[in-house]
Amino acid sequence: MTATIHTLRPRPEPSMAALMALTGQGLTAVNHVIIDRMQSPVALIPELAGHLIAGGGKRLRPMLTLGCAALLDYQGTRHHRLAASVEFIHTATLLHDDVVDASGLRRGQATANRLWGNPASILVGDFLFSRAFELMVEDGSLKVLKILSSASAIIAEGEVAQLTAQRDVETSEDRYLEIISAKTAALFAAACQIAAVVAERDAQAEEALAAYGRNLGIAFQLVDDAIDYVSDAKTMGKDAGDDFRDGKITLPVILAYARGTAETREFWRLAMTGRANGDTELERAGQLLRETAAVADTMARARHYGARAIDALAGFPGGPARAALTETVEFAIHRAY
């Protein structure tokens, strides 16, 4: 008899690996649809769209559609086209966002608007958005069309709401949650819910997957908000403090402001309106965030939504799909920062 020696290894960090393994094959099919359907005789369209679509995107939303379909043991291929549609909506939103925010960098690369100008980014975004609906129409489910057209309207509504709350330090936590629920979480929810539609499950399954996606989306966004005050360029593809320098109101700032004194509130007001937001102020911001536990509590909020996402899966059978979707939540929360 040979003794097997088990080496004690630390539990690995949660990662996207399980979801990527689960959805790898499907994602190849989705990528084919994406590449095929972003073509156009107008050469600028695939050129510009390809820059963003090929440029290091994680395909997180399509992977969620595929992962949820796997959870329901769906055996067809309808979800490939629909996952591509979701990615097109997401890409259209990013193109327009970068114009709205006048961003020059995304995922460490020059943005499309910087390379091709705002007009091209706006119009190619419109094209991809229309293509997304063409893909849904080809699939032919009015239920999917309803879910995704409604999500699109909610996203745009959330973007306008964020625009009107811009640089306003008085934004409340509730209002901020409403904004990110609309801007970010609505498409996560829709991406998951449509898997239940193609698998022909009941309204309860649809609602459970939508809840999973919605809560995961909020958790992702809140952790992004926290990371922006503690990361370095290597982990995020952007520098810590970008949100601060852009005067972006996020939950850490909202909590620090709410818990602040008259003096520190004035500091945040000046910083968020761009009147005093240099390196010295960024350092002071970090100090205030620590003193008020604002980043730590943003993470606590994120864990709350993460827990709700995981609980939303309780009614589905265990196995590799559920494990992968659960680990995706853990990854969202525990990303190195």
Added chain:
Amino acid sequence: MTATIHTLRPRPEPSMAALMALTGQGLTAVNHVIIDRMQSPVALIPELAGHLIAGGGKRLRPMLTLGCAALLDYQGTRHHRLAASVEFIHTATLLHDDVVDASGLRRGQATANRLWGNPASILVGDFLFSRAFELMVEDGSLKVLKILSSASAIIAEGEVAQLTAQRDVETSEDRYLEIISAKTAALFAAACQIAAVVAERDAQAEEALAAYGRNLGIAFQLVDDAIDYVSDAKTMGKDAGDDFRDGKITLPVILAYARGTAETREFWRLAMTGRANGDTELERAGQLLRETAAVADTMARARHYGARAIDALAGFPGGPARAALTETVEFAIHRAY
């Protein structure tokens, strides 16, 4: 017996009056849908959308849907919601166009982007576009969804194509016709075609109405192009020569350039790229357009498409609806200029 004296009156100028009378009641219903569905808890959305939607728009596309439905003697109300959807797509396009062209004036009023900024115009455009699809989904016809999602993709494609042809005097007449077929005529065609869908007519009727709309749309655009070189601010809500000053390539310029000498071609090249486009040059442009008969021939082309639009109606029964749709074509061609 009393003798009746008939006074000889000149035939009245063609106008939109017949189409407006025919569709007046329906248009009130469409306007209710429009006002109702542009609402949002985010106040900026109805405020900005209302500025453009209430601001003197002719509702030409919804009227065409209603007029074509009347031609088919359709008695239902589905077309009200769909006509509103078409108007939302059109409005979204205008909002984005004004950002893309950096326009400050539309129909003699300040543009939304001038009043509320580019970001708000982009995002409210996205919202209206999503709402358009929500309205179609509520109607529930996959055929209508296919027609309008395809038209939307074609519009965006045409806009990008126009962007890449910007200020390029070498643009050919064929290419220009392709661009305006996509940018302008596709939505006219779709607005007419969907009337045949709700009235449950066959593919031939659908195609005939689409042809009517497409040819009418091209005629409208070509006459607009001509008017820009001969109108005054009162008739157009914009000054003559706006296209010239903006370096917009339109058919009069394409014809004058194609028929020009090396010297006059150089003149157009300098003018369209904005290097020499003052009042003196505008006057010279007018002279060259007359010498080459470029405006007159643009009008001849417009009449050709107008004739095709009228002929497309040949298979439908005569009566007030067909007369109104015919007069709309005549109005498009003969608008005072």
